[in-house]
Amino acid sequence: xxxxxxxxxxxxxxxxxxxxxxxxxxxxxxxxxxxxxxxxxxxxxxxxxxxxxxxxxxxxxxxxxxxxxxxxxxxxxxxxxxxxxxxxxxxxxxxxxxxxxxxxxxxxxxxxxxxxxxxxxxxxxxxxxxxxxxxxxxxxxxxxxxxxxxxxxxxxxxxxxxxxxxxxxxxxxxxxxxxxxxxxxxxxxxxxxx
Amino acid sequence: xxxxxxxxxxxxxxxxxxxxxxxxxxxxxxxxxxxxxxxxxxxxxxxxxxxxxxxxxxxxxxxxxxxxxxxxxxxxxxxxxxxxxxxxxxxxxxxxxxxxxxxxxxxxxxxxxxxxxxxxxxxxxxxxxxxxxxxxxxxxxxxxxxxxxxxxxxxxxxxxxxxxxxxxxxxxxxxxxxxxxxxxxxxxxxxxxxxxxxxxxxxxxxxxxxxxxxxxxxxxxxxxxxxxxxxxxxxxxxxxxxxxxxxxxxxxxxxxxxxxxxxxxxxxxxxxxxxxxxxxxxxxxxxxxxxxxxxxxxxxxxxxxxxxxxxxxxxxxxxxxxxxxxxxxxxxxxxxxxxxxxxxxxxxxxxxxxxxxxxxxxxxxxxxxxxxxxxxxxxxxxxxxxxxxxxxxxxxxxxxxxxxxxxxxxxxxxxxxxxxxxxxxxxxxxxxxxxxxxxxxxxxxxxxxxxxxxxxxxxxxxxxxxxxxxxxxxxxxxxxxxxxxxxxxxxxxxxx
Numbered sequence: 001x002x003x004x005x006x007x008x009x010x011x012x013x014x015x016x017x018x019x020x021x022x023x024x025x026x027x028x029x030x031x032x033x034x035x036x037x038x039x040x041x042x043x044x045x046x047x048x049x050x051x052x053x054x055x056x057x058x059x060x061x062x063x064x065x066x067x068x069x070x071x072x073x074x075x076x077x078x079x080x081x082x083x084x085x086x087x088x089x090x091x092x093x094x095x096x097x098x099x100x101x102x103x104x105x106x107x108x109x110x111x112x113x114x115x116x117x118x119x120x121x122x123x124x125x126x127x128x129x130x131x132x133x134x135x136x137x138x139x140x141x142x143x144x145x146x147x148x149x150x151x152x153x154x155x156x157x158x159x160x161x162x163x164x165x166x167x168x169x170x171x172x173x174x175x176x177x178x179x180x181x182x183x184x185x186x187x188x189x190x191x192x193x194x
Numbered sequence: 195x196x197x198x199x200x201x202x203x204x205x206x207x208x209x210x211x212x213x214x215x216x217x218x219x220x221x222x223x224x225x226x227x228x229x230x231x232x233x234x235x236x237x238x239x240x241x242x243x244x245x246x247x248x249x250x251x252x253x254x255x256x257x258x259x260x261x262x263x264x265x266x267x268x269x270x271x272x273x274x275x276x277x278x279x280x281x282x283x284x285x286x287x288x289x290x291x292x293x294x295x296x297x298x299x300x301x302x303x304x305x306x307x308x309x310x311x312x313x314x315x316x317x318x319x320x321x322x323x324x325x326x327x328x329x330x331x332x333x334x335x336x337x338x339x340x341x342x343x344x345x346x347x348x349x350x351x352x353x354x355x356x357x358x359x360x361x362x363x364x365x366x367x368x369x370x371x372x373x374x375x376x377x378x379x380x381x382x383x384x385x386x387x388x389x390x391x392x393x394x395x396x397x398x399x400x401x402x403x404x405x406x407x408x409x410x411x412x413x414x415x416x417x418x419x420x421x422x423x424x425x426x427x428x429x430x431x432x433x434x435x436x437x438x439x440x441x442x443x444x445x446x447x448x449x450x451x452x453x454x455x456x457x458x459x460x461x462x463x464x465x466x467x468x469x470x471x472x473x474x475x476x477x478x479x480x481x482x483x484x485x486x487x488x489x490x491x492x493x494x495x496x497x498x499x500x501x502x503x504x505x506x507x508x509x510x511x512x513x514x515x516x517x518x519x520x521x522x523x524x525x526x527x528x529x530x531x532x533x534x535x536x537x538x539x540x541x542x543x544x545x546x547x548x549x550x551x552x553x554x555x556x557x558x559x560x561x562x563x564x565x566x567x568x569x570x571x572x573x574x575x576x577x578x579x580x581x582x583x584x585x586x587x588x589x590x591x592x593x594x595x596x597x598x599x600x601x602x603x604x605x606x607x608x609x610x611x612x613x614x615x616x617x618x619x620x621x622x623x624x625x626x627x628x629x630x631x632x633x634x635x636x637x638x639x640x641x642x643x644x645x646x647x648x649x650x651x652x653x654x655x656x657x658x659x660x661x662x663x664x665x666x667x668x669x670x671x672x673x674x675x676x677x678x679x680x681x682x683x684x685x686x687x688x689x690x
Contacts (some may be wrong), residue, residue, distance in 0.1 A: 003280075010494065011265065018259055018504075026249065028246055093398070120483060127432040149457050154451070158412065162474070162475040162476075164475075166470065172423070174383040175224065175383065181387070183428075184425025184471070
């Protein structure tokens with residue numbers, strides 16, 4: 001008998017006489033927190049990420065200022081005017097390692113947890129480009145911010161690869177002392193539009 | 195300490211040794227208290243935490259109760275999404291599958307995301323035997339691997355090491371397996387983390403094959419979820435060409451929406467954060483993005499055994515947050531190594547016997563590694579009633595010795611008690627003997643309890659184990675039945 005059949009048979013035997021019907025209580029919703037965008041900004045900053053708020057017509061300039069002279073890679077459909085930025089041409093990991101920064105959009109922002117979710121559409125690019133460079137500038141529209149995790153899950157398509165980002169990479173593995181910046185981008189700069 | 199749990203002594207022996215290590219106790223007390231406080235703070239922030247726990251427990255319990263259906267759905271979804279699904283009955287089969295896939299790509303190294311399942315099956319050692327180097331990329335796992343050490347915590351495997359020890363390990367060992375640590379390395383956590391970043395980056399950039407586990411597997415969509423902090427997980431899940439994920443069959447949840455309570459419960463319970471820095475989800479292969487060859491190994495390794503246990507089944511709800519370790523008074527004092535398994539602490543004390551049975555002495559000692567205080571149940575995000583399962587597993591240990599040719603002292607004592615209690619004349623005789631003991635103690639005993647009652651101090655022989663740390667109150671001189679006979683049930687006044 002194959003391992004598959006063996007395991008499935010074992011599972012069925014183990015559960016013989018056990019009713020599969022379980023009442024699953026609905027997960028509670030967070031109470032109304034008022035201004036979601038303000039909460040989102042506060043919670044992102046709590047992770048020691050940097051947040052800049054700006055109007056729609058200021059985005060290009062704000063991002064240019066954040067980048068300064070950093071060599072930036074960008075996804076194909078970013079839609080910002082960034083002189084000098086290079087569009088990702090399916091670079092290898094080693095090629096990406098030569099860039100200092102990456103600029104992307106996002107799919108969803110979660111206020112309660114201060115999380116940005118990327119679903120890696122063409123305005124966010126492949127997963128690798130937001131991982132290898134040391135600075136990630138993420139442009140989030142105020143209208144993309146939802147209250148809590150269940151709202152984000154409802155909006156996101158699981159068929160796409162997703163990356164949930166809450167602050168810069170971090171570790172607490174040495175004496176539980178939190179250190180920002182290990183393997184992922186050591187700086188996360190969220191530009192909140194609107 | 196060598197790099198294997200095989201041959202570890204039973205818990206009482208290992209615990210005694212650990213208790214003698216004052217450095218270890220200091221490291222542990224500091225770490226468990228820091229993380230406990232962090233958790234308490236972010237949990238208090240959630241108004242309906244108890245309702246959230248009920249929802250999380252419900253989602254996992256429902257998935258377990260219909261596991262075969264969900265596993266078949268998961269397999270179909272994964273295949274549809276371009277993944278190859280393998281099934282492994284035990285550790286040996288799982289390791290062989292990983293080795294075979296790796297060798298098929300002609301490489302002699304893999305990068306690894308921290309994964310309890312691969313630690314459980316001893317994957318690194320198995321791959322090494324096949325000439326494949328498995329590089330751990332989580333900082334704590336790296337510390338353990340370079341130190342030829344054993345993990346002692348589910349979330350922070352190097353919790354028993356302090357910064358000075360870690361600096362020493364990095365300086366001594368990094369150069370042997372890749373980029374050496376800078377000579378001016380200090381013991382600042384940020385500096386140590388930067389050394390790990392530089393050391394591992396070359397491995398990430400050249401790796402062809404990565405191995406991961408998964409925190410959750412969504413049946414209806416074929417989505418795997420990895421929750422992490424450092425970005426080493428993203429590196430492994432994104433950059434290599436081939437990804438092999440070893441997933442315990444109990445990781446399945448039915449639907450995408452089922453992730454909701456779990457993704458809210460896990461980070462707050464484990465690292466004490468509102469959300470962990472990175473969560474990656476992927477469903478099979480995404481053309482042009484990430485690994486183009488994706489393997490999923492569905493692992494049993496004792497899980498069907500645990501599933502068949504009506505009381506213990508709930509242990510399979512565990513989402514490996516490690517909150518139960520951090521609040522456990524036993525874990526806090528002895529640390530993780532004494533449990534002799536990659537799953538230490540209260541959850542390990544039930545999971546190991548449930549997965550493997552209690553036939554060996556080491557595993558059989560684990561259900562007793564608890565004071566049954568119940569703190570673990572209180573913090574468990576999926577409401578595993580660990581104390582009840584511990585008691586039930588103690589019964590399993592006792593049951594497993596019923597056929598012994600030489601019975602244990604405890605079994606003899608219980609038999610004697612049953613014999614005495616089952617006959618009123620024998621009981622009366624035993625009560626008389628106990629009353630006499632009480633009288634002797636009152637006359638000659640030197641120990642008195644607060645309030646003035648006489649007590650037995652340290653007794654010799656087999657009773658020393660109990661009386662060495664506890665005073666045994668002197669038995670009353672007169673039994674209830676003697677009192678009843680003498681006073682006609684209290685009608686004669688009852689005074690003596």
